[in-house]
Amino acid sequence: MIFLTVNHLLSSNEFKKRLSRCYNEVHRELYGVGVTQLRIDAAGESMILFLVKHQRVTALRALEENYPELKQSVDAALHQEFKRIFRKKLTDELNLPVTGVLRDYDPGTGWASTIIISE
Secondary structure, eight states: OOOOOHHHHHTOHHHHHHHHHHHHHHHHHHHSSOEEEEEEEEOSSSEEEEEEEEOOOHHHHHHHHHOHHHHHHHHHHHHHHHHHHHHHHHHHHHOOOEEEEEEEEETTTTEEEEEEEEO
8 A cells, every 4th residue: 555645645736625625615514604715735744734714703703702701612612523524524535544633723813723634
């Protein structure tokens, strides 16, 4: 069996498009909106880095002022769901062996980073 590095996989524009499509589909499914910018890069031989500009979800913005603890809990739950669904989608649709998914979001700027760790 031949194992390909992340750099090799990402040298294919078609593979990058498929990764982008997967990310955007999961984001739309959970948040109801797509992303405005998306950049995909290799981070070493086994990690894929997604840098993404998101639209702020109106419902979460509405919770920020009067219910900050609830908003934080909802954000955390949505991040966990995103990671679970995204991992499954990458494994099922792209046959990408995913060891881990790390994700962070800065609501002030709308930028998020997601790191996929592959075997």
